[in-house]
Amino acid sequence: xxxxxxxxxxxxxxxxxxxxxxxxxxxxxxxxxxxxxxxxxxxxxxxxxxxxxxxxxxxxxxxxxxxxxxxxxxxxxxxxxxxxxxxxxxxxxxxxxxxxxxxxxxxxxxxxxxxxxxxxxxxxxxxxxxxxxxxxxxxxxxxxxxxxxxxxxxxxxxxxxxxxxxxxxxxxxxxxxxxxxxxxxxxxxxxxxxxxxxxxxxxxxxxxxxxxxxxxxxxxxxxxxxxxxxxxxxxxxxxxxxxxxxxxxxxxxxxxxxxxxxxxxxxxxxxxxxxxxxxxxxxxxxxxxxxxxxxxxxxxxxxxxxxxxxxxxxxxxxxxxxxxxxxxxxxxxxxxxxxxxxxxxxxxxxxxxxxxxxxxxxxxxxxxx
Numbered sequence: 001x002x003x004x005x006x007x008x009x010x011x012x013x014x015x016x017x018x019x020x021x022x023x024x025x026x027x028x029x030x031x032x033x034x035x036x037x038x039x040x041x042x043x044x045x046x047x048x049x050x051x052x053x054x055x056x057x058x059x060x061x062x063x064x065x066x067x068x069x070x071x072x073x074x075x076x077x078x079x080x081x082x083x084x085x086x087x088x089x090x091x092x093x094x095x096x097x098x099x100x101x102x103x104x105x106x107x108x109x110x111x112x113x114x115x116x117x118x119x120x121x122x123x124x125x126x127x128x129x130x131x132x133x134x135x136x137x138x139x140x141x142x143x144x145x146x147x148x149x150x151x152x153x154x155x156x157x158x159x160x161x162x163x164x165x166x167x168x169x170x171x172x173x174x175x176x177x178x179x180x181x182x183x184x185x186x187x188x189x190x191x192x193x194x195x196x197x198x199x200x201x202x203x204x205x206x207x208x209x210x211x212x213x214x215x216x217x218x219x220x221x222x223x224x225x226x227x228x229x230x231x232x233x234x235x236x237x238x239x240x241x242x243x244x245x246x247x248x249x250x251x252x253x254x255x256x257x258x259x260x261x262x263x264x265x266x267x268x269x270x271x272x273x274x275x276x277x278x279x280x281x282x283x284x285x286x287x288x289x290x291x292x293x294x295x296x297x298x299x300x301x302x303x304x305x306x307x308x309x310x311x312x313x314x315x316x317x318x319x320x321x322x323x324x325x326x327x328x329x330x331x332x333x334x335x336x337x338x339x340x341x342x343x344x345x346x347x348x349x350x351x352x353x354x355x356x357x358x359x360x361x362x363x364x365x366x367x368x369x
Contacts, residue, residue, distance in 0.1 A: 034113040034139045035161055035212060036232060038062075039078045039096040041339035041358040045316030046281025047295025049259040051238030052188065052207030055283075057100060057362070060109050060143050062236060062261070063186035063209035064155030067100065067107045067145035074100045076335060076362025082115070084304060084343070084353060091118045106146030109157075114138045122172050131170015137163040143184075151191055157184035161231065163219055175219070180231050182214030199247060205240040233267035255285040259295075276300050281314070289325075291318040293339070304343050315340055316358070335362035 040058035043050040050059030054069025057076065075098070082092035098111045116136040121129045138161070145155030159182050165175040186209030193202030210233070217229040238261040245254045258281070265275040281295025296311030306312025316339030323332045337360035343353060 034094065034115040034137050036234070037080070037094055037115065039080045039094045039113060039358065041078060041316050041337040041360045042283075042293065042318060044080075044341065044358055045293035045295055045314050045337075045339040046259050046283060047261070047279030047311075047314055048297045049238060049240075049261040049279045049281050049295065051186075051209055051236045051261045051263075052205040052240040053238070053257070053259045054188065054190075054205065055240075055242065055257060057364075058096070058098060060100075060145065060155065060157070061111065061113075061141075062211070063188065063207045063238070064109075064143045064157040064184050065145050065153045065186035065188035065207060065209070067109050067143055067155050068147055068153040068188065070100045070102050070107050070109070072102055072331070072364060072366035074098070074362060074364045076360060078337075078358065078360040080358045081353075081356045092116060106144055109141075109143035109145075111141045111143070112138065113141075119168055122170065129170075131172045132168040133172060134166040134168055135164070137161065141184075145186075151189060153188045153190075155184075155186045155188070158182075159184070161217055163217070165219075177220070178218040180215050180217035180229075182212045182231060184209060184211045185213070186210075193241070193243070195243070200243065200245055202241065202243040205238075205242070207236075207238045207240075209236045210234070211236065230267070232265050234263050235266050236261060236263045238262070251288070252285075253287050256283070258282045280311070285318075288322070289320055291320070293317060302344075305341060306344060313342060331365060331367040333364045333366070335364060336360070337362075 038044050038048050040056065042056050043058055050056045050062040050066065052063070053059050054066040057070060057074055058078065060067040078096045080094040082094055094113070094115045096111065096113045098109060100109045101107065114136055119132050119134050122131050122133050124130050139159055141157045141159035143155060143157040145153055147153045161180040161182065163177055186207065189206045191204050193204055195202045212231045212233045214231065217231060218226055220226045238259065240257060240259040242257045244252055246252050260280040261278060263277040277300065278298035279295060281293060283291055283293045285291040293316045295314045297306060297314060298311055299306050299308055302308040316337065318335070318337040321334040323330050339358040341356040343355055
C-alpha cells in the first residue's frame with residue numbers, strides 16, 4: 001500500500017489559502033499575452049495541459065514544481081504563429097527560450113517569452129496616421145523546484161511582465177510603463193501506479209499551482225490617461241497517468257501518458273462565467289524516438305481558437321534523436337516538436353488561416369546528475 005505523506009495535504013491547503021485573497025478585480029486584464037498563452041508544442045498538442053506532467057519540460061510554466069522532472073541540462077526554443085489572416089503582413093508570433101538545469105540543491109529554470117505584434121500604424125483620434133510603431137510584450141521568469149520528500153516536490157517562479165512600444169517612424173507620443181512583478185507557486189505529488197509487472201511500470205502525478213500573484217501593470221501614452229492592467233491570476237489543478245514498458249537493459253520501447261488540467265481565473269476577470277478552462281491529452285511514444293499526441297481544450301467562450309463549452313482538438317508529434325543512436329558516444333539528445341491548433345472562422349476576417357502551427361527545437365544533455 002502506498003501511503004500519502006502527511007505533509008502533502010498541508011501544501012495543498014497553503015496553496016488554496018490564497019484563493020480568498022483573490023477577489024475579482026475590475027481592471028483591464030491582458031489575457032492571451034506572453035503571460036498566459038502556451039507556446040510549447042508538446043503541451044499544446046496535449047490539450048494545453050502540463051500542471052501535473054513533469055515529462056513536458058516546459059510544463060513548469062504552468063506549475064514550477066514540475067521542474068523536478070528535468071534530468072541533466074536542457075536548452076530549447078519554441079515558436080507559435082499568431083497570424084490570423086493569410087494576407088497579414090505584421091508577422092505576429094510568440095516565442096519562448098528556456099534553459100533548465102538539475103543541481104544538487106534543486107532544479108533551476110530560466111525562461112523568456114515574447115509576443116511580437118510586428119510594426120503597426122499609429123492613428124490619431126481624428127483618423128490621421130502619425131507614424132509607425134513596433135509593439136511586443138514579454139515575460140522573464142526564474143524558477144526553482146526541489147523534492148522535499150521522495151514523492152513531493154515544490155516550486156516557485158519569480159517573473160516580470162512588460163509591454164514594449166518602440167517608435168519606427170513619425171513623431172509619436174512618448175510611452176512609459178511600470179512593469180508587473182509576479183510569483184508562481186506549485187506542488188507536485190507522485191506515486192507508483194497499480195501495475196505490478198516485471199517490465200511494466202506506471203506512475204500517477206497530481207499537481208496544483210497558483211500563477212501570477214503580484215502587482216498590476218501600468219502604461220501611459222503621451223497625454224492620454226494612465227492605463228492600469230490587472231494580471232489574470234490562475235488556480236490550476238491537474239492529474240497525469242504514465243505507463244512505460246522498460247526492458248532489462250533500461251531501454252523503453254513504449255510509453256503512454258494521459259494528462260488532464262482544470263484552470264480557473266480567480267482574479268482580474270470582468271465576467272466570471274468565462275473563468276473556467278480545461279484540457280485533456282494523450283501521448284504515445286515509440287522506441288524513445290517518435291511520439292504522437294492528441295488532445296482537446298475546453299474554452300468558456302467562443303473565440304478563434306475554438307468553440308465554447310466543448311472540447312476543441314489539438315494534435316502534434318515529436319522526434320527525439322539521441323546521438324548515441326547515430327554512433328556518437330555523447331549523452332546528448334536533439335528534440336524536435338510540432339503542434340497544430342485548428343482555427344474557427346468568426347466571420348470578420350476575409351482570408352483567414354485555417355490553423356496555427358507551433359514548432360519547438362531543443363537539446364538535452366544527460367551527462368551529469
